[in-house]
Amino acid sequence: MAIASRDRDRARAMAAEHSIPKVAADYQAVLADRDVEAVYIPLVNSVHREWTLRALAAGKHVLCEKPLAMNAVEAEEMARAAEQSGLRLMEAFMYRFKPRTREFVERLRADPPRHVQANFGFNLNHPGDYRLVPELGGGALLDVGCYTVNVARWLLGEPDTVTAEARLDAATGVDMTASAVLHFPGGATASVWCSFESGEEQVLTAVTSKGNLTLERPFGARNEIDDPYRLMVESFAESIAGDADVAIPPEDSVANMRALDRIREAAGL
Numbered sequence: 001m002a003i004a005s006r007d008r009d010r011a012r013a014m015a016a017e018h019s020i021p022k023v024a025a026d027y028q029a030v031l032a033d034r035d036v037e038a039v040y041i042p043l044v045n046s047v048h049r050e051w052t053l054r055a056l057a058a059g060k061h062v063l064c065e066k067p068l069a070m071n072a073v074e075a076e077e078m079a080r081a082a083e084q085s086g087l088r089l090m091e092a093f094m095y096r097f098k099p100r101t102r103e104f105v106e107r108l109r110a111d112p113p114r115h116v117q118a119n120f121g122f123n124l125n126h127p128g129d130y131r132l133v134p135e136l137g138g139g140a141l142l143d144v145g146c147y148t149v150n151v152a153r154w155l156l157g158e159p160d161t162v163t164a165e166a167r168l169d170a171a172t173g174v175d176m177t178a179s180a181v182l183h184f185p186g187g188a189t190a191s192v193w194c195s196f197e198s199g200e201e202q203v204l205t206a207v208t209s210k211g212n213l214t215l216e217r218p219f220g221a222r223n224e225i226d227d228p229y230r231l232m233v234e235s236f237a238e239s240i241a242g243d244a245d246v247a248i249p250p251e252d253s254v255a256n257m258r259a260l261d262r263i264r265e266a267a268g269l
Contacts, residue, residue: 045137079250113206118148121195146255152190
């Protein structure tokens with residue numbers, strides 16, 4: 001096991017806290033380590049593609065933070081590279097492993113929703129934060145809107161039409177708030193909303209023929225009895241050890257990026 005960071009002191013501190021035996025000189029040194037079988041990429045969005053492709057080329061399985069890429073074209077390239085290499089690639093949507101969220105989704109299988117409302121917002125008041133830098137893949141839609149789109153697709157499939165609006169910050173140029181309405185082939189709809197300029201907001205509501213179901217905090221990991229990050233990593237490790245498909249296949253991640261691209265296009269982003 002090894003860890004690397006742009007700041008070696010930070011890497012050493014985290015290694016000490018989590019009993020990680022090796023602190024590598026840089027990211028490439030991790031990929032060159034023969035004892036490393038798989039890597040987790042938590043870097044800024046703009047370099048997910050680069051380091052995923054490097055890791056796959058080095059023979060490493062990859063667990064990459066959400067969103068998988070900056071756009072669907074990048075995601076497709078990453079998925080192809082994983083398929084060609086025979087290695088595992090999975091997007092780190094840890095919320096998909098939360099027992100509460102999984103139970104909520106399963107309850108809806110018998111009575112599919114006619115409408116889904118997914119909200120994820122918080123106040124990002126940190127000037128200089130990488131999430132406020134367009135070149136690094138900043139913006140509310142990619143940071144937290146990807147969750148709302150993902151859960152809508154998890155429940156309803158792939159949208160056939162998309163309408164969207166967004167508010168850009170005059171200083172940074174990133175989308176601070178974005179919303180979209182998705183229509184699905186069976187007639188169901190979804191409203192997704194994300195923001196960097198709201199109070200803490202995480203809620204998922206499904207309107208069904210038998211009434212409404214609501215789940216608070218469907219995405220976050222705070223105060224969870226079962227740590228969804230641990231469950232995600234265990235699932236990923238099991239797919240490697242068992243030579244099985246990952247829980248969130250690359251084609252699902254590509255489809256999510258396509259939906260996000262359509263929202264950005266509709267909103268003029």
